[in-house]
Structures are given as structure tokens and as C-alpha cells.
Amino acid sequence: MGNIVVVGSSLYDLMCQTSQFSMQEEHVLDERSVLSSDNKAINQVILASKCGSKVTILTGVGYDVKNNHYSEEATATKKGKNTIVIKLCGKITGENVEDVIKQANIVLLKLESNIDEVVAAVRLAQKYNIPTVFHPTKKQEFPKGILHNIHYITLNETEAFELSRIKVNDQQSALKAAKIIQMMGFMHVIITFHNKGAFVYTVERKATFISGYSVKATDSPEATDAFNGGFIHALSEGMPIIEAVKFANGVAALAVTRK
Template sequence: MTTDFVFLDAEKETGTALIMVDETVGQNQILVVSGACDNITPAEVQRTHQLIDEADIVLLQLEVNMDAIEQVIDYAHAKGKQIVLNTAPARKLPESLLKKLDIVTPNEIEASILTDTKVETAEDAEKAAQILMNSGVKNVVVTMGKHGVFVMTPDRKEMIPSMPVKAIDTTGAGDAFNGGFVTALAEGKDIFEAARFGNAVGALSVTKIGTAPAMPHRSDIDRFLNA
């Protein structure tokens, strides 16, 4: 793993997250102080341009300042890159930005905030996905925890069931899904196959305590999918 794009800010503290997990069901609540993550500069974004030039897919999230996110999206879009946005933590997004996104991957809460609609069922997810697509997003993937993953493209929709596991700690499940999902896309899988792969990665991640320590190895993922 390279540290070439880990930037230092002499004036801000490192971002911090306090995570509380309900041991009975493995669900979590997270309190985040963004710190230096909210202070990425245009010059720092520009340093990533060569990396974006070499990429096929650009995956972003919302844990940094919007100026930086918009600059990366604008550059990647101009270069014709496939852009995937993990909309966490959720915030309202302008239509001008949504139109540049190939895929968004909100969970139920994030989809609710993005679309001002309740998202609890597959039918709710479909309604929210349609709102996002009407705003210009090309494809929508709504992760719904134990209920599975809802995927909508311009010509197809599918509710992909969850994979049966005993959840110990759901912290990082969305990150695990997105990492697996984009890996599968980069390997040439279509969006539905990629969602199934991401689903497996997310499922395995909740069976262990922690975030980085809970991320599964590729051999574990392949074994789980082939079981």
C-alpha cells in the first residue's frame, strides 16, 4: 500500500471516529470528527491527477470536503473515467454533480437522505433509485444490510438477497461492499455480478470485530461464494 497520497496538515488534527457497537445484534453508531479530512486543498487534489489518469474506475466517498470531491469528479468525468460514489456519510448532493456519476451506492439511510423518501423495503429502494436516476445518476446500488442489495440500471432491476452470516460487528460493512464491488467491476464483471461479489465481501466483514482487521482475504471470499 502506497502512502504517496497521505497528506499532512500542520494546523488540523487527524480525523477521528468513535464507534459504538450493540453486542446483541452487531449494529453500530459512529461519531465522526472530520479534522484534517475536511481541509483537502486544490493543490492536493491536483497531485492525484496522474493516478486518476491511470485508473479505469474512480471510487469516492463523502468523508472529505465537498470542494475536493467535486474537483475529483470533474476531473475524472472530463477524462471519461467510470465514477462510483459511496454516499457516506450522507448529505444532499446537487443535480449537477449527480449527472456525472456512473454509479452511486447508498445504504438505506443515505438513500433516504438523498431522495427525501423512506427506504426500508425493496419497493422503497426502487423508488429512491428511480429518483436518483431521474436526477442524472446512471446506475444505483442500494445496500440494505440483512435484506440484501437492490440494483437498478436503465434497463434492469434486481434485488440480490443477503448472504446468511452471524453478524458480530457491522462497522465497515459498507466500505467492504464498495471495495469488493469496484474490484469486481475492474475485473470485468457486470454491475449485478459485482454487487453479488461486494455482497459477499460485506457479509464476511461483519463476522469479525473491527474494520480493517475484519476485511476478508480474496481466498476467503472465493471460498465463501463457492460454498
């Protein structure tokens, strides 16, 4: 059984499904809404756990009505598109943080957390030679020096553009973006294309496109979280990167078909 540590957010979601996105100052009827605590890093913890891994999340909580310092709103249309707003949490502290990380065989890092805590987690993982997976869900400045210690980075097309300034819409543009991102220090770059699949550019400079599954999406906010949850589980089980991405594609396809 894999032993995974996720460093990320603890949010409480209010998710509303509508037939279309609202224009500025336009009111749109809420057709379905759900108040839930399973979000962002929590989703990835749950998905990796359902795959069979032991997963621990290191997160910060606050003192609001839901005992969280985070808040998130996500709106999904029937076509499966979504928008997300994230507020950064406080610091993650605790005497047993190092003990938790040193027992892991994979550490997933997300930029929703306080940047100092992300850096500290990277350094602890490096200290104990633990592979790290980086998912920059929010554009946030981070010390470039730590990137050489990160083994995998997973991004969607928008996140890849934010880092590379290359508009990613096909395999050729994904390769250009991946090369730029890899030059920042990351060993392996994985760019996801929604339900079309994922583009992998390895430390050996080998490019591979892995096709996804065509499904009817009912909950697209789950897609990236499910992919990452499946990916870290597969890595923790010792799968090579290509097999791990294939597995993650399958987990993501299954997750988005469920409400």
C-alpha cells in the same frame, strides 16, 4: 489487476463494544475497545486491495496527535449495530493528483472529504472517461451539475432516505427511492439492505434484488466498507453490475464475521 483510486477520509478510530446503546447522560461499560487507523475510506482501500486490486487513496491529513485532521468514534453493540460521528478533513492537494486519477479504471468518491476535492475528482475522472462510484456517507450539499457524470451510487436504507425522502424497508420502497435518486443524474443506483442483500436499479431502468448471506455479525461497521471495497474491485475487473453486486455481498458477509 484493477487500478482503483479512492477519494475519502483518513481517520483514527476509537471503537468500543457495549451490550447496549447508552441513553442520554447514561454511562455504559466498555466491554471491548480498539484504537485503529483502518476506517471508512481506508477500510475500502484495504478490502479492495485484499480482493486483488491496486488501490490508491487521495486524502487530507492534519496536525493532531495522530497526524490526522479527522476523528471518528464508533460504538458497536453485540447485535452488530453501530453509530458513527465524522469530522470533515481539509483539502487534498498535490501535483500528482491528476496523474494518479488518469491511470485508474475506477474512482470511488466519498462525501467525508472536502466537497471541492470531490468535485475536482469527478471532473478529472470525466476528463479521462473513468467510471465513478459515489458513496454519500455524510449528508452534505454538493453541486447537482456533477451528478450526471457519476456512474454508480451505493447507499444503505438510511442514506437512500436522506436523498429521496422515501423510507426504504422493502423492494417496492427501494424502487421508488431509486427512481428519485436516479433522476438526480446517477446512472446506476445500488441500495444495500444490511445482510438481506442489495437492490439494483440500472440506467436501463431494470430493477433487480440480489439476496445477501445470513451470517452472525461481529463487526457491522465493516459491512458497508466491505461491500464498497468488493464492488469497486469487481467493477475494476470488468464484471457487469449484477455480478459485481453479488461479489460485493459475499465480501461484506465475510468481513462482518471477523473482529
